[in-house]
Amino acid sequence: MAGHSKFKNIMHRKGRQDAVRSKQFAKLSKEITVASKLGGPDADGNPRLRLAIANAKGLSMPKDNIKRAVDKGAGGDMEEMFEIRYEGYGPGGVAVIVEALTDNKNRSASNIRAAFTKNGGQMGETGSVGFMFDRVGEIKYPAAAGDEDTVMEAAIEAGAEDASSDLEEDDFNEAGGHTIITGFEDLGAVAAELESALGEPASVNIIWKPQNTVPVDEDKGGTLMKLIDTLEDDDDVQNVYSNFEMDDETMAKLQG
Missing domain, CATH: 1.10.10.200 (Integrase, N-terminal zinc-binding domain)
Known part of the structure; x- marks a missing residue:
């Protein structure tokens, strides 16, 4: 068995x-x-x-x-699309930013507001939590790109602001990797330099990086994860960012 x-x-x-x-x-x-x-x-x-x-x-x-x-x-064979940013608070006072790409602003706003309300949160006005985040570039590489020292050296040479490595296996039993943070305006140049040194990255994105994090316990964390999962499952939602911090043990329990 x-x-x-x-x-x-x-x-x-x-x-x-x-x-x-x-x-x-x-x-x-x-x-x-x-x-x-x-x-x-x-x-x-x-x-x-x-x-x-x-x-x-x-x-x-x-x-x-x-x-x-x-x-x-x-070919122009698509409906008009709107890029919208929604902001609000989740359980435990966690700040949440939602980026949507939609052909129906009313539908998106209604669905996202309902997700916040049903999962212990509250949607706010645009700008209500954005000041707690920095707009930065994020470049990710798989573990196979090199060891931590190799990637760190390449990131410094390329002009990155920060680099970190997590080579532990994740929930899907896949190897972790490396994350490099750049200034918003420097993303293109840094990504090009890193590609020359380390090869093609796994992803290159512009993200909202929290300036500070909010600790969340298991009780609030469970509801918060439901909120984030509900938002990410919405077809109109492209990205969800938040400033929560949760220890590994609690996260493991919630992922079950």
């Missing part, structure tokens, strides 16, 4: 991972299409499209999927 139980647990993780990846592909396709529509289908002359395609490749998104998304945007 122990072996059977382990097998079921592995299959559950794989199923969850596949579902997450499918959702990521859908969100990336939407971003690629919008970037292609706004800036044209030539990635060399369209930084936003180049970034979206790089992230899609980092997640092993099929080339045919990427091409279809680019062509859809270039």
